Amino acid sequence: MSISIEKGKHAGEVIKSTCGRCKQLTRHEILTDVDLSGLDEAGDEFIFGWDDSYQIIQCQGCESIVFRKTHMNSESIEYVESKDGWKSEYLIREELYPNPEDERVTLSDAYLLPEHLNRIYSETLAALNSDSPVLTGIGIRAIIETVCKDQNSSRLGPSH
Ligand SMILES: [Zn+2]
Numbered sequence: 001m002s003i004s005i006e007k008g009k010h011a012g013e014v015i016k017s018t019c020g021r022c023k024q025l026t027r028h029e030i031l032t033d034v035d036l037s038g039l040d041e042a043g044d045e046f047i048f049g050w051d052d053s054y055q056i057i058q059c060q061g062c063e064s065i066v067f068r069k070t071h072m073n074s075e076s077i078e079y080v081e082s083k084d085g086w087k088s089e090y091l092i093r094e095e096l097y098p099n100p101e102d103e104r105v106t107l108s109d110a111y112l113l114p115e116h117l118n119r120i121y122s123e124t125l126a127a128l129n130s131d132s133p134v135l136t137g138i139g140i141r142a143i144i145e146t147v148c149k150d151q152n153s154s155r156l157g158p159s160h
Contacts, residue, residue: 020100
């Protein structure tokens with residue numbers, strides 16, 4: 001087995017990646033990266049090759065910076081149709097941190113909320129973003145109860 005390490009191999013390249021702030025696929029520049037690649041020999045003929053890239057990328061729209069990790073290996077191949085017929089490409093597995101799909105950002109005008117409600121809201125959002133569904137559920141209930149109490153409503157829904 002052999003592993004090699006390379007720095008800055010993709011620096012300056014521009015890729016398409018989902019931006020959590022722009023909420024869409026945008027152009028990102030790879031600011032810096034570290035690449036690890038390896039070859040594992042199993043038996044006389046079979047060679048397994050892989051490539052991991054750890055990158056710091058920046059959205060060219062809103063300038064926010066995230067961490068991106070990609071993985072490729074010689075066994076994961078997909079077939080894509082091009083104008084010259086079908087061809088094989090290495091499948092790239094991508095992870096982003098923070099995950100643009102998961103991360104929910106605070107309401108831009110959350111400061112307008114009454115202080116006690118804002119505190120419950122912030123804690124609930126943190127629970128939601130840290131993948132804690134039970135705590136999130138309790139938080140949402142507390143938000144609804146607090147709003148109802150604030151508005152002097154004893155019941156949910158329209159009154160008759
Ligand atoms: Zn962006």
